[in-house]
Amino acid sequence: MSAGVRWSRRVLLVGGAALIGFGLWTAWSTVPSSQWPSALVWLAGGVVVHDAVLAPLAVAVGAWVLPRVPPVWRGPLRGGLLAAGTLGVLAIALVAGAADRRNPSVVPQDPLAAIAAAAIAVVIGAVVGAFLAGARPRGGDPDADRATSVSRARRSAGPRR
Amino acid sequence: MTAARTPPRRLPGVPRAEDFRSPVHDPRVVARVGALLGGAIVVLFVTGLLSHLSQNPVPWLPFGPSPSWGYRLSQGVHVTVGFACVPLLLAKLYAAYPRLFERPALRGPLHALERGSVAVLVAATTFQIVTGVLNVFQVYPWKFSFLWVHYAAAWVVVGSVVVHVGVKLPVIVPALRSSVAELRAEESGGGPRPPSVVPPAVVPPAGVAADQGQEEDPAQAATSRRGFLAAVAVTTLGVVALTVGQTVRPLAPFAVLAPRDPRVGPQGLPVNKTARSAGVADTATDPAWRLVLTGPGGTRELSRDDLLAMDAVTAVVPIACVEGWSATATWDGVRVRDLVALVGGTADDDVQVDSLQQGGSYASSLLPGAYVAAEDTLLALRLAGEDLDLDHGYPARLVAPNRPGVLQTKWVARMTVLRPGGAA
């Protein structure tokens, strides 16, 4: 580790700890203690959902799903799942917001139609991704140079299709 | 393909960090996604502080009426970047999650501290993003004040990001210096070889492999890394494209995932608090309503007709909600500085504006002198050429450029000129 990295590290660790300390002090002095249990449940909840749901799901997808799909589809599938997860979070908020609208201008759109439209965008994105991945050099090709020139030709032909 | 179909020999129980062989978990990818998320968090922190300071003013950073789009831009950026953090956070957690399975789990006190700091980082950041998103959809399934907790958590989030960068600096620097396209991190970076870049040969080929059978050849691995980063970028931009229309009107037709449409609401403008929920539906429509003006020169009461008879001014001023949506609107009304002059005040005085609403954080607001002086600061009576809708603050509301929507007090009952020294 160079001296520069060593010093930057110290500054970051001390500065970061100070910022955390200020945040905790702010919480202590402004948030009424009756609200702490709920806030702590929500703080811990994120970690629990990650460790108990998201991480095992990701392990399962990596261990069982990705190896069973053709290589060009793995990346797009992974990317599509990332987009689907994002959409999942926003979909929960949309549906909950629409279910308990405080006034008609909150979530004015039909949430299911909105989610369907976004889901179609995700699928199109994954298909386009697979198409682009297919136009790249494939692994395992014994003649890498040839693969590159072939894929280049394919890629330049791509948009015209 | 046949290798991939071979059933795993070891039963896939709890995997270990070495089992994750997908090149997506390479430090170069983790560091790049981290840089994006970290950059987004810095933007959130700065724009969030701007929002905090415009609601809790400090002498060293006085906000004024110009630029009229200032708060609209900063809070629009805050919430849009907040949405963009959803895929960035998921991608960061995904890219880095093999570290969760590190063995031995704890190597000593320093390592325990390091892992503890990651736990704080993940908890605080996930909390901030999830509760932030729910809040802008007006979903509050918790029993705490979003504003206070969000403010305190903001410092913890930023602090834990800074600590995390400090802890990981020896990995981050070489990871960001070497290109994702290069075949092996350890050949280019010179830094310590992180455990997730295990060369394929070291791992028994038919072991469990949490993401087994993939991309074992280096060219394919480089493609995977680039592909993953591209997917993160596309998803992030996609979220922005499908939400930013709540602030950028031309993109409103695409804002399918946004909580608001800037074109939808009474008189074509969204509403945050309705007259009914503020408990003012009766008092605001009472013909006996009078604006009570108090200043150094005494007190005056003005009916809505009196106000309509004064010099009318038209101003185009955006409403920019703390929840991130905003919309430009055309208001007609009386300049606040003209009202203040009626009771002996000057354009330099601060004005306290009280609503008919009883209680609640936004039942009154302080309008600093800099805003009072502005041409476009109105007590608005009409919107888009019609009488104000009850939900937009009928009979009269405050509208000033570059102010958070919560301070644009609706259903105004009283305006009081404050003189330095506290005397009214």
Ligand code: HEM
């Ligand atoms: C992850 C990092 C984030 C940080 C560091 C951060 C920081 C802040 C800060 C400092 C404030 C000012 C609070 C105050 O006025 O006292 C704020 C306000 C706000 N933030 Fe965030 N924020 C983050 C994420 C988000 C997200 C993801 C969203 C939603 C998409 C969001 C939505 C809001 C809203 C709606 C407000 C205004 C609250 C109000 O005035 O009622 N924030 N943020």
